[in-house]
Amino acid sequence: MEAPATAYCFRPCQLDAPFQCLVTNKPRGSSGKFSGQLAHRRPRVMGFRELASHRFPPPKRRRQRGQSLSKAMMRPMGEIMIMVESLGEEYRVTFEVSEDVEYDINGNPTLTCNDLHLHWGMHREWLDEWMCLPDLPRGSKYNDDDPCKPATRTPLVRDGEGCSIVFRNGFPLRMSRTKFDVPAYFAPVEIDFALVEIEFGTDRVLAYDGPKGPDQWPSASFAVPIGMEKGHPEPLGASRAAPISNGPGYVNFALHSGCADKVTLFLQWCTGDGATPNTMEIALNPTVHRTGDVWHVALPVGIPGSILPLPASSASWEGGADPRINCPTVLYGYKCDGDPARGGWRFHPGMVMFDPRATCLLTPLGAFQDPFTRLPKFLGSLADVMNGGTQYQLAYDPGPNEKAVAGVRKLRQIPAQEIIYELSVADFTNHISADLGNVERGTYAGVLAKVDHIIQSGATTVLLQPIAASARRAIDDNWGAAPVSLFAPDPEMTTPHGGDGSYQVRQLVRGLQARGLDVLVHVVLTHLGEGTDASPESHSIRGIDAFSYYEMNSMGKVKSNPSVPGTAVLNLRSHVTRELIIDSLRHWRTGFGVDGFLVDTTEGITNLTGIAALLEAIALDAVLSGKTDSGGVSAAVEVARGNSTNKFLAGGGVRLYITPNDREVGQIQTWGILGERNSLFLRDISKFMEGSNGALRDFASRVCGSADLIKDCRSSSFGHVINSLTLSPHGKTLADTASDLAARAKVETTTGISHPRGLGEDVLGPSDFMKSRAPLRAMPPVPPTAVETNLMMRSLLTILFSADGIPLISAGDEYGHTRLGEGGAPNSWKSEINSFRWDALKCGTAGHAVHSFISALSAFRRRRADLFSSGGANVHWTVMDGYTSPKWDEYTAPCLLMCHRKAHSPHDRTGIKAADTTVPSQDAIIVFNGTRDLQSAEIGHPPDEFAWVRVVDTSLAFPSDCTLSYVELAGTKGSYLVSPHAVAIFELAPAPEGYLNPKDSQFVR
Structure with missing residues (x-):
């Protein structure tokens, strides 16, 4: 050629x-x-x-x-x-x-x-x-x-x-x-x-x-x-200059830098013959290689006579201590310089910045020939650019028919069946108990090796904590909260001989989807970890065009995010920044095949300037806004009848969830594709389970999917509400949260009189202030026993799985992972405190019992999806007598509630409601006891030819706490005793042969 x-x-x-x-x-x-x-x-x-x-x-x-x-x-x-x-x-x-x-x-x-x-x-x-x-x-x-x-x-x-x-x-x-x-x-x-x-x-x-x-x-x-061409200003980044899917050809390099006066393309490559890596710099003449604020050039790669070899595919890359001398590799970056009076002081002609749109980042092949050029942390790779093509374009769902032929069946047919399993790639298999080799521990391949455990936990979706490249990942950014790239995955979590980061992430996503799991990814779109102006850590954008991409204060300095040290805030009002963000989401969808995103924000949504324009641009994007049929109640009925198919997920859309703070839940603009991670869920159910006054109304709202705040097309029935018991990665674990809650729920005063407490507040009666002596002082919370913590943890999990919305569990919740009372997760790389303990899941351990309990809840949730597909519209609340409405406005009302969930009425084949409406539906009743006393719940005897099945009772010992069993209710009203701080679920089911209904017995106990 x-x-x-x-x-x-x-x-x-x-x-x-x-x-x-x-x-x-x-x-x-x-x-x-x-x-x-x-x-x-x-x-x-x-x-x-x-x-x-x-x-x-x-x-x-x-x-x-x-x-x-x-x-x-x-x-x-x-x-x-x-x-x-x-x-x-x-x-x-x-x-x-x-x-x-x-x-x-x-x-x-x-x-x-x-x-x-x-x-x-x-x-x-x-x-x-x-x-x-x-x-x-x-x-x-x-x-x-x-x-x-x-x-x-x-x-x-x-x-x-x-x-x-x-x-x-x-x-x-x-x-x-x-x-x-x-x-x-x-x-x-x-x-x-x-x-x-x-x-x-x-x-x-x-x-x-x-x-x-x-x-x-x-x-x-x-x-x-x-020997090269002027190039084109679009598309930005490195791309093929000809419509050839793979093989030799021209690569077009395009970089946006509005304040740079000089831009130099920096190249490093090896030919694969063991020779020392070569470097080359090409200064771009603005007369030919600049269009507006975009610098561009096209170079031949792999063509006979060209200097740059055709790089090997991403799967051929080998890292580790051995330099990449066994296969051709081509890396690239940029040097920028400009007038210091116009912000050019952030440039440095001796520093190489990687392309903000580089889809794969690698460490340099070796030392540079120029001693005045500093060795950067990352350089972009041309492997995917030259060897990519249509084989990686996974944006559009091929449809249920083709999937059925290929043997791929999603574990989730409708949103009510979805259960999200959140994990950190580095911590999930980092511990020695993972029983993996040293090479696979804490890597993308390690997660794929443990996919069976994820499925056994009942999950239908995997949520990966941030995996975008972070320059401080192995130092103090274990969670990836300060990424330096929006496009490229982090190479720190790759195996040495399994291909580059892009290839290994692609293999992970494909492997999870092949087992029927959806894949969501945490993304950070508000800031990058390139330091502050006082302590800069230039890797990419800061040394290329800080004014176009970052927020500036009145002094002309880059704004910093106080919640994440050493980060610079992206300017979401800038069209260039919004285009960068949208293109990055497109790449994760089309290049890696992920099914959706959860946007991490540290200061809420409304505090982010320009977020509305960004969300609107995402909603209008052709790739990101494709609609997915959510199914609904009728789809849940079909699933319950055993007629579930993938037709309810035949759309090609991308799911996008955001993380508003407590004051913003339900207040974001109503873009149809946006969901929320409900930050109020843990707060309000914790108040109820510790017996705080005035907790009834908020608790009932959270169980109904926060229908009072999140409404219409963004409600829980459409799969747009995520409920979780942790604020991972920065909050406490479920076990530590349950331990604190159990301690607060049983506070004793100095006189031994019990007083229920709220979140750290003593509740004093009016007579306490009338006495001449000082009011009684509450003792510090008594550390709970292991049994009490276990009870509270299982009760919280039961509430999570019995609420409208998508339940989310974090890796470690299934065995009660604890950080030993630490207020937050340490951000050090692969910390022992954060590592998933696989030995805690062995048979006979308490962790195995909790894991079995979660699996049972997941099975119930997926089996009875019709109960959780109406967004709280099928819920009726009573007190313990089974018919009296709760006193929602009474501040001192005890934390006792019964939730009656009405099953969907049967339909004939034409979709018209059956004429016989007297046939009982298989309803469910959930009893919540947030007090310190044993309570009698009057559930009522079942109709003829039906029986009550106890699905869960958190007060019982394993395995009775999650074993399906028929129960006979006591008394004429069908009573059941519910232990303090416990939750019980009962399901109406056809009676077995020979079953004697207690209400027909001569001696009703």
Whole structure:
């Protein structure tokens, strides 16, 4: 594959001399010297076909001396045509300059005899230092009179000894030409040039003609790429410049940097033969390689004669201590420099920044040849760019029919069946008890090796905590809260010989989906971990274009996120930033195939300036806003009948959840695709279970999916509400939360009188203030026993799984992982405190009992999805007598509630409600006891031919606490005793053969 010949056309401006060569339409003066220069707008590159059919804009009408305006002549603009042709061992460069011909008042052409020369040189690394050929072209001289641009001067030879006039498109032109050869081993290189007019018979320079604009000659010049192309400003990042799925070709590099005056593309590669890695720098001439604020260039990769080899695929990469010498690898980055007065002090010409849109990041292959260039943390890789293609485009669901043929069946058919399992890749298999090799522990491959445990826990969806690349991951950013990239996964969690990070994440997502699991990913879209202006840690955007991407305060400093030290806040109002974020979400969807995202925010949603515009842009995006059929109640009935199929998930949309703070739940703009992680759920059910006064109303709302706050199409029935018992990764674990709650629920005073407490508050009666002595002082919370903590933990889990909304459990909740009372999770890399303890799940342990309990709750949730598909519309609340409505407004009402969940009425095949409405439906009753006393719940005896099945009773010992069993209720009203701080679930089911209904017995107990 050889590079084709390329033609370049530089459009001239009007000049004072008859020679008119360059770009703008500024009017001429009359001094006889050059007054026009090349315009600041970029020259246009045209191919042969375009040149042949190109029509120039109509020339300006201008008046000659002594001529009236009505007789003014129409004058064309001159131009420079440059053609670069590959001849194998060399490149032939041909310059053709056309000069407008002027006529005097008598109609005779006025031709100057001054000489035109091409003042040129070549550059690669430095724009300010030109190289020359070893053998100068015929007639050329090396000129070093100008200390700014010592260069080669090649004369332009005019046709017919300078007096020949040709007509092009009806206009008279005088042509001059030159050509020379550049050896192929110089490529990639650029020929920088300007045109110079020299007085005839002398060497006196009359004028230079170069670019016009902020950067004029001699600081700027025209450029002609040799062995590379000018590139295109879109798309940003590294992409193939031709529609070829894989193999050799051109790579287009495009970088947005509005305040950079100089941009250099930095390349490092190895050929795979064991040689020392090579490096190369290509300084981009803004005349050719800049369009607006975007710098761009296209380089050949893998083409015979090109320097850069074709990189091996992502699966072939081998890391570890051994450098990548066994397979070709090509890495790239950028150096930027600019005016310190315009924010350029954040640039550093000795630092290499990785591309903000690099989809795969790797550590450098080795030390650089330039000792003044600092070794960066990451560089972008071209492996996916050159070897990617349609095989990685996983954005669109192929549909239920194709999935059925392929044997892939989702574990979740409707939202009410969904159960999310949240995990940290580094901590999930980091502990030695994971029984994995040292290579796989704490990696993407390690998670895939434990997928059976995830499914056994009842999960239908896996939520990965942030896996975007973080420069501080192995130091103090275990949770990935301060990423430096929005596109690339973190290479710290890869196996040494399993491919690069992109490949291993792709394998993880595909492996989980092959087992029927959906995959969601935590993403941070509000800040990046590139330090502050006082303590910068430039890796990418900070050293490329901080003003376009980051928020600035009134002092011109980058704003920092106080909740995450060492981070810079992204400017969500900037179109460039929003485009970066949306493209990153698209890439995670199309390049990795994830099913959705949970956006992590540390300061809430409404406090983020520009978040509304970002959410609107996401909602309107063609890839991210595709609709997914959520099914609903009718779908839940079909699932209950055993007719579940993947037809309810046939859409191609992406699920997106956000994390508002307590005051913002339900208050975000009602974009149809947005869901919420309900931060009020844990707070309000904790108040109820510890017996706090006034907790009934909020508790009932949370169990009904927060229907009082989150309504309409964003309600829990559409799968847009996530409930969780932890605030992972930064909060306490479930076991530690249950322990604190159990301690607060049994506070004793100094006199032994029991007083229920709220969140750290003593409840004192009115008589306490009437006594002459000081009120009784409450003792500190008594540490709960293991049994009490276990009871509270199982009660919290039961409430979670019996509430409308999607239950979320964090890795470790299934065995009661504890951080030994730590207030928060340590952020150190692979901490022992955070590691998942697989030995705690062994048979006979307390962890195994909790795991079995969660599995039973998951099975009930998936089996009876019809009970949780109405967003709380099928719920009826009573007190313990089974028919009296609770006193919602009574502050001192005890924390006792019965929840009656009505099953969906049976339908015939036509969807019309059955005529016989007297047939009992399989309802469920859930009893919540948040007091310290044993309570009698009057559930009532079952209808004829039905029986009550106890699904869960958290007060019983394992395995009775989660074993399905028929129960006979006592008394005429069908009573059941519920222990303090316990929860019990009863389900109405067809009676077994020979079952005697207690209400028909002669002796009702």
